[in-house]
Amino acid sequence: MLARHRFIPGLLTALLAVLAGCQAVDYYDPAIEEPLPATLTPPREKEMVSLPAYRVEPPDLLQIEVLKMVPKPPYRAGIYDVLQIQVLGTLLDQPIDGYYLIEAEGVVNLGAAYGKVRVAGMTIEQMTRAITEHLRQILRQPEVSVQLARATGMQPISGIYLVSPDGVVNLRQYGAVHVAGHTLAEIQEILQRHLEQFLDSPDVAVDVASYNSKVFYLITEGAGLGDSVRRLPVTGNDTVLDAISQVGGLSQVSSKRIWVARPAPGGVGCEQILPVDWDAIVFGGSTRTNYQLLPGDRVYIAEDQVVALTNFIDKLVGPAQQLAGFTSLTTSSVRGWQTLGRQYNRNRY
Numbered sequence: 001m002l003a004r005h006r007f008i009p010g011l012l013t014a015l016l017a018v019l020a021g022c023q024a025v026d027y028y029d030p031a032i033e034e035p036l037p038a039t040l041t042p043p044r045e046k047e048m049v050s051l052p053a054y055r056v057e058p059p060d061l062l063q064i065e066v067l068k069m070v071p072k073p074p075y076r077a078g079i080y081d082v083l084q085i086q087v088l089g090t091l092l093d094q095p096i097d098g099y100y101l102i103e104a105e106g107v108v109n110l111g112a113a114y115g116k117v118r119v120a121g122m123t124i125e126q127m128t129r130a131i132t133e134h135l136r137q138i139l140r141q142p143e144v145s146v147q148l149a150r151a152t153g154m155q156p157i158s159g160i161y162l163v164s165p166d167g168v169v170n171l172r173q174y175g176a177v178h179v180a181g182h183t184l185a186e187i188q189e190i191l192q193r194h195l196e197q198f199l200d201s202p203d204v205a206v207d208v209a210s211y212n213s214k215v216f217y218l219i220t221e222g223a224g225l226g227d228s229v230r231r232l233p234v235t236g237n238d239t240v241l242d243a244i245s246q247v248g249g250l251s252q253v254s255s256k257r258i259w260v261a262r263p264a265p266g267g268v269g270c271e272q273i274l275p276v277d278w279d280a281i282v283f284g285g286s287t288r289t290n291y292q293l294l295p296g297d298r299v300y301i302a303e304d305q306v307v308a309l310t311n312f313i314d315k316l317v318g319p320a321q322q323l324a325g326f327t328s329l330t331t332s333s334v335r336g337w338q339t340l341g342r343q344y345n346r347n348r349y
Helices: 002-019 124-135 184-195 240-245 278-284 305-348
Strands: 061-068 082-088 097-101 107-109 116-118 143-150 159-162 168-170 176-178 203-210 215-220 228-233 254-262 272-277 298-303
Touching: 061 184, 082 124, 097 107, 116 124, 124 143, 159 168, 176 184, 184 203, 215 240, 240 254, 240 278, 240 298, 254 278, 272 278, 298 305
Parallel strands: 215 298
Antiparallel strands: 061 159, 061 203, 082 097, 082 143, 107 116, 168 176, 215 228, 254 272, 254 298
16 A cells, blocks of 8 residues: 555656656757847848858769760770771772771771771871871872771760768779769869879869758657657758658647757757747748758757657556456456356256
């Protein structure tokens, strides 16, 4: 009996704590509601700011285009390379002016009137001399011009590349380049310097194909049933209303107590808490607390305390209800078997 009297006050104390919304941390900072200097006012709807230059981080996707891809001289022609050959002083009905493939035998076929010339493994100057010497056997004073139109032995670079966890992009046969923490302009310069080892004056264009590294978080308190966390990409134009719309609005266990927690570097202790007036935003169209979301922000939606109390009571009395139900079912089953036994014995005699 004494233990029972001690249990009841403890239970009442726990229920009162839940009803009062007892929290270990004071999430709200009243100072943030006071007027702030313009330089410290958080950006909000109708008063947004442009985000700083985007710095690439894993796992962003980069679109890399090499606009000029000429092998670094001296380049030696290989099988299936394409040459652009122009010759002055040819036969009138047999011109040499076009693109010629280096065949599997390492030769280019200049046509029925001129035959084939072996050029595989030669530089541009060597190919020009070889073709000139060959044509002098047929023509009086041929003037030969040779250019490399396509080098099939060079692997193409243009494409979409993933920034790996160590901050590099893998350009396959051209090696790996560290790009994490750099802007697009800086990455363009880094890639051009790197590719100068393989190409003659490369011209590179870089863009972000998928922005994956800059995000904010939407956290919904679960009224004692577990919190949910959504990771959403930052587009540079997101507000609190945008964030909540991406999850279909407030859930049945949510209250209208919402705030934005803006983190600061560890140990600084300057975290910023921005309370959100949900009714003013949705009913009055107010923009005062519809803040622009920045990378790393946490939009927190607090639980409905009545729903939380209901769930707490269900958790508290649930085991007792299950035990009572099991006991009642067991008792009913025993009585049924006893009654069935007496009826059986009565019929037997």
